Amino acid sequence: MKEKIESLRESISSAIDEAVTGRGLYELKVKFQTELKGIMSGMKDLPKEERPTFGKVVNEFKQAMEELFEARAVVVRKMELEAQYEKERVDITMPGKSYKAGALHPITLVKNELIDIFAGMGFKVFEGPEIETDYYNFTALNTPKDHPARDMQDTFYLADNLLLRTQTSAGQIRVMEKNAPPIKILSPGRVFRSDDDATHSPMFHQMEGLVVDKGITLCDLQGMLAEFARKMFTSSTKVRLRPSYFPFTEPSVEVDLSCSECGGKGCRLCKGTGWIEVLGAGMVNRRVLENCGVDPDEYTGFAFGMGIERIAMLKYGVNNIKTLFENDTRFLEQFED
Ligand code: PHE
Numbered sequence: 176m177k178e179k180i181e182s183l184r185e186s187i188s189s190a191i192d193e194a195v196t197g198r199g200l201y202e203l204k205v206k207f208q209t210e211l212k213g214i215m216s217g218m219k220d221l222p223k224e225e226r227p228t229f230g231k232v233v234n235e236f237k238q239a240m241e242e243l244f245e246a247r248a249v250v251v252r253k254m255e256l257e258a259q260y261e262k263e264r265v266d267i268t269m270p271g272k273s274y275k276a277g278a279l280h281p282i283t284l285v286k287n288e289l290i291d292i293f294a295g296m297g298f299k300v301f302e303g304p305e306i307e308t309d310y311y312n313f314t315a316l317n318t319p320k321d322h323p324a325r326d327m328q329d330t331f332y333l334a335d336n337l338l339l340r341t342q343t344s345a346g347q348i349r350v351m352e353k354n355a356p357p358i359k360i361l362s363p364g365r366v367f368r369s370d371d372d373a374t375h376s377p378m379f380h381q382m383e384g385l386v387v388d389k390g391i392t393l394c395d396l397q398g399m400l401a402e403f404a405r406k407m408f409t410s411s412t413k414v415r416l417r418p419s420y421f422p423f424t425e426p427s428v429e430v431d432l433s434c435s436e437c438g439g440k441g442c443r444l445c446k447g448t449g450w451i452e453v454l455g456a457g458m459v460n461r462r463v464l465e466n467c468g469v470d471p472d473e474y475t476g477f478a479f480g481m482g483i484e485r486i487a488m489l490k491y492g493v494n495n496i497k498t499l500f501e502n503d504t505r506f507l508e509q510f511e512d
Contacts, residue, residue, distance in 0.1 A: 176214070176217060176221075176229065177232070179214060179217075180214060180232065180233070180236050183207075183210055183211075183214070183236075184236060184239075184240070187203065187206075187207050187210075187240060187243075188240070188243055190203050191203065191243050191244060191247045192247070194247055194251060195251060195254060196251060196255065197248070197251055197252065197255060199251075200244065200247060200248055200251055203244075204244055207240060207244075211233070211236075211237060214233060215233060218230065218233075275504075276511075278507065278508075278510060278511040279510070280499075280507065280510070281487050281491060281493075281499065281507075281510045282380055282483055282484060282487055282499060284487075284510060285483050285486050285487040285490065286363050286380065286382065286483050288407065289361075289363070289382050289407070289481075289483070289486070290361060290363065292402075292403055292406045292407060293361045293384065293403070294361070296399060296402065297359050298359050298360060298361040298384065299359065299360055299361065300360070300361050300362070300363065301346055301349070301350050301360045301361070301362045302346075302362065302363065302364055303340070303343065303345055303346035303349050303362060303364060304340070305339060305340055305364065305365055305366075305367075306333060306337055306338070306339060306340070307337070307338060307339075307340040307345045308336050308337060308338075309335075309336045309337075309338060310336075310348075311340075311345040311348050311349060312338060312340050312341060312342065312344075312345045313325060313328075315348040315463065315466045315467070316342075316344055316345070316347070316348065316422060316423040316463060317422040317423050317460050317462045317463055317466075318422040318423065322422060324420075324421070324422050328341035328342065328368055329368065329369045330367050330368050330369060331367055331369070331377075339366075339367035340364075340366055340367065341366055341367060341368050342366055342381060342383075342480060343362045343363070343364050343366060343381040343382070343383035343480060344383055344423060344478065344480055346360070346362035346364070346383055346385075347362075347383065347385045347423070347459070347463070347478055348463070348466065348467055350362070350385060351385075351387065351463075351464070351467035351468075351469055352467050352468070355469075356387040356388050356389070356469060356474045356476070357387065357388040357389075358385060358386065358387040358388070358476070359385075359386050359388075360383075360384070360385050361382065361383070361384050362382070362383040362384075362385070363380065363381070363382045363383075363483070364380065364381065364383075365378060365379070365380055366378070366379060366380070366381050373494070373495050373496065373497075374485075374488075374495075374496055375496065376484070376496050376497065376499075376500060378500075379482055379483070379484050379496070380482070380483035380484060381480050381481065381482055381483065382480070382481050382483055383478065383479070383480045384478060384479045384480070385459070385476060385477075385478045386399075386476055386477055386478075387459065387464070387469065387474050387475070387476030388474065388475075388476065389473065389474060389475075390475065391458075391474075391475045391476050391477055392458075392475070393416075393426070393428075393458060393477065395477060396428075396456055396457075396458075396477040396479065397414060397416060400414050400430055400454075400456070400479065401413075401414045404432050407486065407490070408432065408435045408489075408490070409435055411433075411438070412432050412433055412435060413432070413433040413439070414430060414431070414432060414433075415430070415431040415432075415433075415450055416428040416429075416430055416431075416456075417429045417430075417431065419455060419457070421455055421457055422460070423457075423459070423460050423463045423478070424455075424456065424457025424458055424459060424460055424477075424478060425457060425458060425460045425461070426457055426458060427455070427456070427457035428455070428456050428457055429452055429454075429455060430452070430453055430454045430455070430456055430479070431450035431451060431452050431453065432450070432451050432453050433449060433450060433451075434448075434449050434450060434451050435451075435489065436492075437449065444489075451489060453481055453485060453486065453489070454479050454480060454481035454482075455479065455480055455481075456477065456478060456479035456480070457477065457478065457479075458475060458476065458477050459475070459476040459477065459478050464476070484496050484499055487499060491510075
């Protein structure tokens with residue numbers, strides 16, 4: 176019996192030392208337990224007085240082997256983990272794949288900011304078509320076919336009566352035709368003119384504003400523009416109105432803002448004047464109101480139109496309008512937030 180135990184001890188303990196997987200070790204343990212059972216079943220054949228000694232020997236043997244199994248299990252588990260780590264190893268020094276996320280274009284940023292500012296004053300957005308009829312773009316805006324003001328806004332004609340709109344002012348007519356006052360709309364959009372130099376592009380964006388109600392005056396226009404200037408630029412930005420001419424407003428004004436670069440002292444940006452022209456505006460011409468079926472004796476209104484590129488150029492210090500359209504990512508990346 177003793178020899179049987181000793182030979183089992185030898186064979187199992189060397190097999191334990193060779194086990195390299197948890198599974199192998201488990202199978203070995205099952206085998207050991209079966210063998211041990213066999214040995215124990217031999218106990219009944221022993222004389223009674225030898226049984227306690229034998230039982231003690233078997234127990235010690237069982238415990239010793241179990242300790243070996245446990246110790247090997249720790250080693251095998253470690254080996255297995257190491258193998259797994261090696262397999263799943265990630266080289267964290269390798270440069271990652273970078274995906275460029277898109278960002279809003281500065282023109283869109285400025286457009287959104289303008290909408291935010293004016294929406295805060297109660298304006299609603301209306302978007303008119305980019306292809307307009309001669310009537311909406313010019314005639315209804317008190318600019319008939321022979322009007323000299325048409326020269327300043329020469330554009331791309333698609334047919335005799337169809338053109339790429341030169342101004343978002345066309346939207347004024349569309350809104351007034353369909354809605355009775357009070358009206359308070361903002362109309363952003365693309366416009367087109369045959370113009371092309373450092374500050375003009377054949378395609379650019381405008382933001383139109385129109386307010387029509389009883390008792391609207393030029394003071395309302397000035398006050399609202401002052402609020403816009405403070406919000407868009409700095410809290411100390413001032414507004415100045417200069418007389419001007421547009422066929423669809425009377426009186427008409429050109430609106431200047433105090434130069435945000437020098438604070439009005441005079442610098443290169445404002446060409447030494449301390450002021451920067453940003454938009455055209457005026458009281459809606461009574462003929463325009465009449466064209467839309469609005470009674471000019473009952474209602475008055477003001478309108479303004481600004482170039483979004485111009486505001487963006489001033490706000491971000493861009494000196495050539497083309498920079499805004501080249502889509503050079505080195506330029507555009509500067510606006511990612
Ligand atoms: N539509 C004019 C332009 O494009 C700007 C303007 C809008 C002027 C509204 C007065 C009122 O130059």
